[in-house]
Amino acid sequence: MAQGTDSADGRSEVDVLIVGAGPAGLMMANWMSRCGIRSRIVDKRGTKIFNGQADGLQCRTLEIFDSFDFGHRAWIESNHMLEICLWNPDPKTGVIHRSDRIPDTIPNISRFQQVVLHQGRIERFFLDSISENSKRTLKDVPGWEGGIQVEHGVIPTLLEFDDKQAEDNDAYPISVKLRHLTEEESRPKQSATSLNGSGLQDGLFRSNLAQDDTEEMLEKSKALEAKAGKEETVHAKYLLGADGAHSWVRNQLGFKLQGESTDYIWGVLDIVPITDFPDIRMRCAIHSESSGSVMVIPRENKLVRLYIQLTTTENVEGGKKADRSKINPESILASAQRIMSPYKITYRYCDWWTAYQIGQRVGNNFSLKERIFLAGDAVHTHSPKAGQGMNVSMQDAFNLGWKVASVVKGTSTRSILKTYQSERRKIAQDLIDFDHRFSRLFSGRPAKDVLDEEGISMDEFKSAFQKGNLFASGVAVDYGASVIVAKAGDSTEQGDGTEVLGEEKLRVISEQELAKEIKVGMRMPSFKVLNQADARPWHFQELLKSNGTWRVVVFAGNIKSASQKTRLDALGEKLSSPTSFLNRFTPPQKRYDSVIELLAVHSAPRQDVTIFDFPAVFHPWDDTDGWDYWKIFVDDVSYHEGYGDAYKNYGVERETGCAVILRPDQYVAWVGEVDDYESMDKFFSGFMVEQARKGRAMNGGKEGAQLKNNGNGAKLSVTDEAVVGTAAA
Numbered sequence: 001m002a003q004g005t006d007s008a009d010g011r012s013e014v015d016v017l018i019v020g021a022g023p024a025g026l027m028m029a030n031w032m033s034r035c036g037i038r039s040r041i042v043d044k045r046g047t048k049i050f051n052g053q054a055d056g057l058q059c060r061t062l063e064i065f066d067s068f069d070f071g072h073r074a075w076i077e078s079n080h081m082l083e084i085c086l087w088n089p090d091p092k093t094g095v096i097h098r099s100d101r102i103p104d105t106i107p108n109i110s111r112f113q114q115v116v117l118h119q120g121r122i123e124r125f126f127l128d129s130i131s132e133n134s135k136r137t138l139k140d141v142p143g144w145e146g147g148i149q150v151e152h153g154v155i156p157t158l159l160e161f162d163d164k165q166a167e168d169n170d171a172y173p174i175s176v177k178l179r180h181l182t183e184e185e186s187r188p189k190q191s192a193t194s195l196n197g198s199g200l201q202d203g204l205f206r207s208n209l210a211q212d213d214t215e216e217m218l219e220k221s222k223a224l225e226a227k228a229g230k231e232e233t234v235h236a237k238y239l240l241g242a243d244g245a246h247s248w249v250r251n252q253l254g255f256k257l258q259g260e261s262t263d264y265i266w267g268v269l270d271i272v273p274i275t276d277f278p279d280i281r282m283r284c285a286i287h288s289e290s291s292g293s294v295m296v297i298p299r300e301n302k303l304v305r306l307y308i309q310l311t312t313t314e315n316v317e318g319g320k321k322a323d324r325s326k327i328n329p330e331s332i333l334a335s336a337q338r339i340m341s342p343y344k345i346t347y348r349y350c351d352w353w354t355a356y357q358i359g360q361r362v363g364n365n366f367s368l369k370e371r372i373f374l375a376g377d378a379v380h381t382h383s384p385k386a387g388q389g390m391n392v393s394m395q396d397a398f399n400l401g402w403k404v405a406s407v408v409k410g411t412s413t414r415s416i417l418k419t420y421q422s423e424r425r426k427i428a429q430d431l432i433d434f435d436h437r438f439s440r441l442f443s444g445r446p447a448k449d450v451l452d453e454e455g456i457s458m459d460e461f462k463s464a465f466q467k468g469n470l471f472a473s474g475v476a477v478d479y480g481a482s483v484i485v486a487k488a489g490d491s492t493e494q495g496d497g498t499e500v501l502g503e504e505k506l507r508v509i510s511e512q513e514l515a516k517e518i519k520v521g522m523r524m525p526s527f528k529v530l531n532q533a534d535a536r537p538w539h540f541q542e543l544l545k546s547n548g549t550w551r552v553v554v555f556a557g558n559i560k561s562a563s564q565k566t567r568l569d570a571l572g573e574k575l576s577s578p579t580s581f582l583n584r585f586t587p588p589q590k591r592y593d594s595v596i597e598l599l600a601v602h603s604a605p606r607q608d609v610t611i612f613d614f615p616a617v618f619h620p621w622d623d624t625d626g627w628d629y630w631k632i633f634v635d636d637v638s639y640h641e642g643y644g645d646a647y648k649n650y651g652v653e654r655e656t657g658c659a660v661i662l663r664p665d666q667y668v669a670w671v672g673e674v675d676d677y678e679s680m681d682k683f684f685s686g687f688m689v690e691q692a693r694k695g696r697a698m699n700g701g702k703e704g705a706q707l708k709n710n711g712n713g714a715k716l717s718v719t720d721e722a723v724v725g726t727a728a729a
Contacts (some may be wrong), residue, residue, distance in 0.1 A: 031401025135511020
């Protein structure tokens with residue numbers, strides 16, 4: 001039986017069904033594996049991973065990978081992009097020359113820089129993570145002991161949705177009929193050029209120059225149904241359509257992509273180049289005088305990707321696709337040779353190729369009743385040269401995954417699900433606007449002089465490139481006010497127009513001036529801090545693993561100051577109460593930090609402080625492991641890695657500090673005074689579900705677990721039934 005199948009007739013129930021096993025679908029499945037959510041992920045393609053496809057990984061994406069514990073794999077295997085060379089025609093001779101160099105990644109915006117790596121390797125990192133984590137988190141769920149695996153060669157044929165059950169948390173309002181294909185049926189068509197015995201693969205089946213082949217695959221599978229295995233019906237609580245620009249799920253919902261296409265057609269070659277062009281191992285933007293443009297992307301394993309402007313579609317009648325039979329590796333290379341002249345370029349080995357028509361479109365809706373969602377190319381398409389397609393697609397699912405998981409687990413209300421469209425559709429719209437400007441500057445003819453109004457100013461192009469680098473990095477994402485982002489202002493204006501504020505009586509507003517560089521709505525920046533217990537330096541982002549937990553980060557200030565210590569102790573007393581938000585929103589038999597983790601970063605001299613100067617709630621007790629030494633940190637000098645100067649870089653006052661609430665995706669939700677417990681409680685009360693608590697409180701109160709010194713050293717003395725962290729997470 002398939003995963004989650006619970007009857008002989010093929011009927012099955014899952015919490016989340018994911019259609020499409022590209023980067024967006026795999027990101028969603030990865031979240032589900034971390035959070036222990038019963039999920040299935042299906043893809044109409046066979047198991048073969050094709051070469052080429054997307055390759056750029058931006059800073060924010062690498063931060064996300066690191067939070068899932070496989071960032072190091074991408075960092076080691078990838079080619080690192082450090083510099084961009086701009087090549088333009090000489091104003092007098094028209095011959096291309098290097099006119100400028102700029103950093104590929106803006107220095108100091110992240111602890112990572114942009115890299116490039118074959119999409120197949122990226123998908124492998126996800127598959128390993130999904131398998132490993134789902135076997136751990138689902139091992140006690142009957143039928144799911146083997147974890148979550150991608151089911152290839154499976155195509156949806158029918159979607160039904162009962163909107164009357166949309167608000168019932170326990171309902172399965174979505175029914176999807178799945179058909180299992182043969183290996184032959186699930187294999188995408190390759191062009192004649194690719195089938196000439198060389199084994200060369202193309203990506204035209206994914207290109208917008210190709211027609212959607214879903215219906216053709218369905219018709220073929222009907223004729224071979226007896227041979228092709230079985231059909232089954234899956235009942236799901238939630239559905240994600242991450243099935244590409246030709247999205248079957250989007251079409252079933254009747255949603256549309258809105259936007260336009262340009263006249264520009266570009267080809268792509270992945271080759272090992274043979275050339276005298278001096279910057280072939282640098283990222284380059286090359287504008288020729290009249291033959292078009294090339295972008296050079298050096299890749300791993302000696303490969304270089306060339307994005308090559310081919311032609312315009314002015315002779316193509318409105319709405320019709322260009323004649324792709326005239327596009328092949330030879331014609332694409334010939335265009336590159338014209339653009340890069342007088343430099344020579346050819347190849348003996350080509351790994352992959354494709355072609356596409358530049359267009360920018362965004363979906364009119366990202367979800368249906370917050371039960372069926374769309375992500376990635378299913379809701380936004382654009383040119384690939386800005387390195388955004390795969391990155392933004394994965395970040396769609398990164399935004400959505402923890403929200404769905406927390407609702408399924410019953411720790412959050414469904415109100416947070418509306419923020420997916422509000423946040424991600426706004427980002428998609430910004431991306432389309434950026435790509436619209438950028439792609440036209442890239443594809444346009446350079447201006448011959450200041451009077452050439454039809455030409456593109458190369459100064460304007462450089463400026464757009466530099467500004468675009470910040471946007472493209474992913475670190476500039478800024479989510480608007482909502483039930484989970486405590487900003488002032490109108491959420492409809494700051495998002496895509498969706499109202500996402502929740503109850504006015506529970507709304508809190510951040511005091512941004514207390515942490516000027518920890519921007520509410522943006523991802524938490526990273527600077528080095530030291531573990532108080534062992535002096536090891538950590539990048540702060542390394543402490544923010546993507547495991548579904550919220551974080552309350554207390555920048556405790558100088559706790560050697562009596563007044564500041566009094567504030568900290570008062571906060572600890574409130575947090576330790578059995579009625580605190582740490583306890584109210586934690587399910588029975590779970591430790592509070594499985595839902596809301598408490599971290600502290602103080603500014604007193606490290607050698608003058610121990611963890612026992614903090615209230616016990618900051619270093620919870622476990623009957624097996626003892627005290628938790630990994631939640632208290634200090635902004636101080638390390639022996640070997642210098643001074644992170646975190647308070648200064650975060651814009652936090654060293655004496656008085658502040659408090660910060662971080663979402664499970666590391667975005668800043670609230671900033672306030674260090675002891676403003678009431679605002680913290682009010683914030684979480686706006687969307688979290690109170691749990692039925694039984695037995696002892698887990699974080700202890702004022703009379704909880706303490707260390708007492710009897711003259712022979714410290715020992716544990718339990719003075720009350722309220723014990724710090726008695727239950728294991």
